[in-house]
Amino acid sequence: MEDLKMKRFIIPAIILVVLASLCPGQRRSRVAPLKIIQLTEPSLKGTVSFEEALARRRSVRQFTDQQLKPAQISQLAWAGQGITEPERGLRTAASAGETYPIQLYFAIQEGLFVYKPEEHSLEQTSNMDVRSRLGAINAPCSIIIAGSERNVAVKFRGEANKYMLLEAGHIAQNIQLQAVCLGLGSVPVGGFDMRGVRKICKLSRGLEPLLVISVGYPAAETKTEDDKEETDKTEDREEKKALLIVGRENFREEELFETRRVLTEAGVKTVIASTRAGAIRGMLGRLAEATILVKDVVVDDYDAVIFIGGSGATEYFHNRFAWNIARETAQKKKVLGAICIAPAILANAGLLNGIRCTSFLSERDRLQRAGALYTGVPVERDGLIITGSGPMASVQFGKAIAEALAEK
Numbered sequence: 001m002e003d004l005k006m007k008r009f010i011i012p013a014i015i016l017v018v019l020a021s022l023c024p025g026q027r028r029s030r031v032a033p034l035k036i037i038q039l040t041e042p043s044l045k046g047t048v049s050f051e052e053a054l055a056r057r058r059s060v061r062q063f064t065d066q067q068l069k070p071a072q073i074s075q076l077a078w079a080g081q082g083i084t085e086p087e088r089g090l091r092t093a094a095s096a097g098e099t100y101p102i103q104l105y106f107a108i109q110e111g112l113f114v115y116k117p118e119e120h121s122l123e124q125t126s127n128m129d130v131r132s133r134l135g136a137i138n139a140p141c142s143i144i145i146a147g148s149e150r151n152v153a154v155k156f157r158g159e160a161n162k163y164m165l166l167e168a169g170h171i172a173q174n175i176q177l178q179a180v181c182l183g184l185g186s187v188p189v190g191g192f193d194m195r196g197v198r199k200i201c202k203l204s205r206g207l208e209p210l211l212v213i214s215v216g217y218p219a220a221e222t223k224t225e226d227d228k229e230e231t232d233k234t235e236d237r238e239e240k241k242a243l244l245i246v247g248r249e250n251f252r253e254e255e256l257f258e259t260r261r262v263l264t265e266a267g268v269k270t271v272i273a274s275t276r277a278g279a280i281r282g283m284l285g286r287l288a289e290a291t292i293l294v295k296d297v298v299v300d301d302y303d304a305v306i307f308i309g310g311s312g313a314t315e316y317f318h319n320r321f322a323w324n325i326a327r328e329t330a331q332k333k334k335v336l337g338a339i340c341i342a343p344a345i346l347a348n349a350g351l352l353n354g355i356r357c358t359s360f361l362s363e364r365d366r367l368q369r370a371g372a373l374y375t376g377v378p379v380e381r382d383g384l385i386i387t388g389s390g391p392m393a394s395v396q397f398g399k400a401i402a403e404a405l406a407e408k
Contacts, residue, residue, distance in 0.1 A: 034111075034123070034124035034125065034126075034127065035110070035111075035124040035127075036121055036122070036123050036124065037070070037113065037121060037122040037123075037124075038119070038120075038121050039070070039073070039074035039077060039078075039120050039121055039122060040070060040071050040074045041074075041120075042074060042075055042078035042079075042082055042120070043075060046181045047181075048180065048181040050177075052180075053177045053180045053181055054177070056180045057176055057177060057180050058185070059186075059187040059188075060185025060186060060187055060216075060218045061137050061187050061214075061265075062218065062219035063137070063138070063139045063140060063185065063214070063216030063217055063218060063219055064216065064217045064218075064219050064220075065140070066140065066216070066217045067108070067109055067140045067141075068108070068140050068141050068184070068215065068216065072182050072184065073106060073108070073122070073141065074120070075178055075182060076141075076143065076175055076178055076179065076182070076215065077104060077106065077115045077120070077122070078092065078120065079092055079174045079175055079177070079178035080092065080093065080104050080115070080143070080145075080171045080174055080175045080178075081093060081100075081102065081104055081115060081117045081171060082117060082120065083117050083118065083120070089118070091117060092174055093167060093170040093171045093174055094167065094170055095167050096152060096155070096156060096163035096166070096167065097152070097155040097156065097163075099151050099152045099154070099155060099156075099163075100151070100167075101147045101148045101149065101150075101151035101152050101163075101164050101167065102145060102146065102147050102164070102167055102168055102171055102210075103115070103146045103147075103148075103207065104143060104144070104145060104146075104171070105125070105143070105144040105146060105201055106122060106141060106142075106143055106144075107129075107130050107131045107134060107141065107142040107143075107144065108131070108140065108141050109129055109131075109140070110124075110127070110129075111124050111125075111126050111127040111128055111129065111130075112124070112125050112126040112128070112130055112200075112201060113125065125201070125202065126202070130200050130201075133196070133200050134192060134197055134200065134212055137187055137189060137214040138214075139214035139215055139216040140215070140216040140217070141214070141215045141216060142212055142213070142214050142215070143175060143212070143213040143215060144197065144201060144209055144211075144212050145168050145171055145172060145209070145210050145211040145212070145213070146201070146203055146207050146208060146209050146210060147164045147165075147167070147168055147207070147208060147210050148164070148206050148207045148208075149161050149164050149206070149208075150206045151164075152164050164210075165210065168210045168211060172188055172211055172213060175213055175215070176188070176213065179215050183217075184215055184216060184217060184218075185215070185216060185217070185218035186213055186214060186215045186216075187213070187214050188211055188212070188213050189211070189212045189213070189214060190211055190212075190253075190257065190286065191253050191254040191256075191257040191258040191261075191394065192209070192212055192254060192391075193254060193391045193392055194208065194209055194284055196391075196392070197209040197212070239267065239268075239269055240267070240268045240269065240303045240304070240405045240408075241268070241269045241270075241271065241301065241302045241303055241304075242263055242268050242269070242270050242271070242302060242303065242304040242305070242306060242335075242401065242405070243270075243271050243273055243292075243297065243301075243302040243304070243305045243306065244256060244259070244260060244270055244271065244272050244273070244306050244308055245273050245274070245294060245297075245305065245306065245307050245308065245316070245322065245325070246272055246273070246274050246280060246288065246290065246308045246310075246312070247274065247275075247280075247308075247310060247311075247312025247313050247314075247315050247316070248274050248275045248276040248280055248290075248312065248315065249280060249281055249312050250281070250282065250283045250310050250311045250312035251280065251282045251283065251288070251308050251309070251310040251312050251313070252282065252283055252308065252309050252310030252339075252340055252390075252391055253282040253283065253284050253286045253310075254391040254392075254394045255308045255309050255310065255339045255340055255388070255390075255391055255394050255397070256272075256282070256288060256308045257286070257288075258394035258395050258398060259306065259308070259339070259394050259395075259397055259398040259401070260272075260398075261398070262395055262398030262399055262401075262402060263398055263401065263402055266402035266405070266406070268303075268304075268402060268405060271291060271292060271302070272288055272289060272290045272291060272292075273290060273291075273292045273293065273294050273297055274290035274293070274294065275293065275294050275295075275315065275319075276290060276293075277290050277291065277292070277293055278290060282310065283310050283311065283312075294316075294319070294321050294322060294325070295321050297321070297325055299325060299328045299329055299332060299334070300332070302329075302334065303334055303335060303405055303408065304329075304334060304335035304336070304337065304401055304404070304405055305325060305326065305329040305334065305335070305336055305337070306336075306337035306338070306339075306401065307322070307326070307337065307338040307339070307342035307343075307345050307346070308339060308340075308342060309338075309339045309340020309341045309342045309360065309388075309390065310340060310341075311341075313340065313341050313342045313344075313345070314341070316342070316345045317344055317345060317348055318348060319345075322345055322349075323345070323348065323349040326345060326346055326349045326351055327349055327350075327351065330351050330384070330385070333384060334384065335384050335386065335401060335404045335405055335408070336351070336384060336385050336386070337385075337386040337387070337388075337397070337400075337401050338359075338386075338387050338388075339359075339387065339388035339389070339390070339393070339394070339397050340359065340360045340388065340389070340390045340391070341359065341360045341362060341363050342359075343357055343358070343359040343363060343367060343372075343387045344359065344363045344366050344367065346385070346387075347363075347366055347367045347369075347370035347372060348366075348370070350370070351385070352367060352370050352371065352372035352385075353370060353371030353372070354371055354372075354373065355372055355373065355382045355383075355385055356372075356373045356375055356380050356381075356382040357372045357373065357374060357375070357380050357382065357385065357387040358374065358375050358376055358377050358378070358379065358380040358387050358388065358389045359374070359387060359388075359389060360389060360390050361376070361389075364376070376389070377389070378392070378393035378396055378397075379393050379396045379397050379400050381400050381404065384404060386400045386401055386404060388400075
C-alpha cells in the first residue's frame with residue numbers, strides 16, 4: 001500500500017520536473033530578442049514647400065557616413081506608408097481598392113526592420129547590418145519596397161501587377177520628396193539582384209522586392225582649381241562611345257542598367273545593340289531599347305564593346321556576327337568587356353587564350369578549355385579585356401571599363 005502511495009507521489013513529481021525543464025521561462029535563451037522601435041510622431045508641417053521639394057529633388061549617389069536620426073527615419077516611414085486617417089486606415093500613398101500590397105523594410109546600422117503602419121513602429125527582422133549586401137548605393141539607410149501581387153489579385157485579378165507597381169511608385173516618390181524636406185539625398189535603385197535581396201530580407205512567399213531607395217546626407221561636392229582644370233580638359237576630349245550587346249530576351253538587368261549608368265556618369269555615351277531592334281525584355285521583366293542590330297554594327301564607331309550576360313546571352317555563343325565584332329574590337333585595340341556568362345562568347349571566338357578572366361561559375365570549365373586563366377574574382381582586367389562575374393559585380397565592372405576608356 002505504501003509503495004502504491006509512493007508511486008502516486010513520484011510519477012507526478014517526475015512529470016513536473018520534466019515540464020519545468022522544457023519551459024522556456026526556466027532557462028536563459030541564447031537568442032537575443034529582436035527589437036521593436038516605437039517611432040516618434042510624424043511632423044505634419046515643414047519648412048520646405050511642395051514646389052521647392054520638386055525643384056530640389058535629385059538622384060544623389062554619394063553620401064557621408066553620418067547615420068540618420070530616429071526622427072528622420074520616422075518621417076520617411078510615415079511618408080511612404082503612414083496612416084493619415086486612423087478610422088479607415090487610409091495611408092499617405094494611394095492603394096487600389098485599399099488592398100495595401102506593399103511592405104517597407106529599413107536597412108540601417110542596427111539591422112533590418114519592417115515598418116508597421118498601424119503602430120507606426122519598426123519591427124526588427126534581423127540584427128545583421130545588410131546594407132552592403134543589397135546591391136544598392138552605399139548609404140546610411142536603404143529602404144526596400146516589397147510588394148505582394150496576390151493581395152491585389154483578390155480584387156483586380158489580371159491587373160494586379162499594374163496596380164501594385166503604381167502603388168510602389170507613389171510610395172517611392174513620397175519618400176524621395178520627404179528626403180528633400182529633411183535635408184537628405186536619395187536615389188532609387190532598380191538594378192539589383194531580386195533573388196539575393198529576397199533571401200537577405202527573408203521575404204515571405206509571394207512578397208517580391210520591387211525597388212531599393214538609398215537615403216542619406218549628400219556628400220559635399222567641392223571643386224578645387226585643379227579639379228576645375230581637369231574638368232576643362234575632360235570637356236575638351238572627344239566623347240567616348242560604348243556599345244552594349246544584349247540578348248533579344250532574358251538579359252540580366254543589373255548588368256545592363258548599372259553598367260550603363262556608371263559609364264554615363266563617366267561621360268561615356270552608350271548604345272544598345274541586339275538581334276532585334278526596339279523593346280527587349282530582361283530576366284526580371286524590365287525593358288530596354290535596342291537601337292541597332294548586331295549584324296549592322298560598325299566597330300570603328302565605338303571605343304568599347306561590351307557583351308551583357310543573362311540567359312539570353314547564349315544566342316551569341318556561336319553567333320558569327322558576335323565573334324567577328326569581338327575579334328575586330330580586340331584587333332583594333334579597343335576596350336572589350338563581357339560579364340556573367342558572356343565571357344564564353346569571347347572564349348568561343350578564340351580571344352581568351354592566356355588571358356586572366358572571370359565569369360559566372362557555370363562558364364569556368366568552358367573558359368579554361370579555351371586556354372583562359374580563370375580567377376573567379378568579381379572583376380578581372382587583362383590589358384583591354386575586362387570580364388565580370390555577374391549581377392553583383394555590375395558597378396565594379398562598369399567602373400573598370402570607364403577607367404580603361406579614360407586611359408586611352
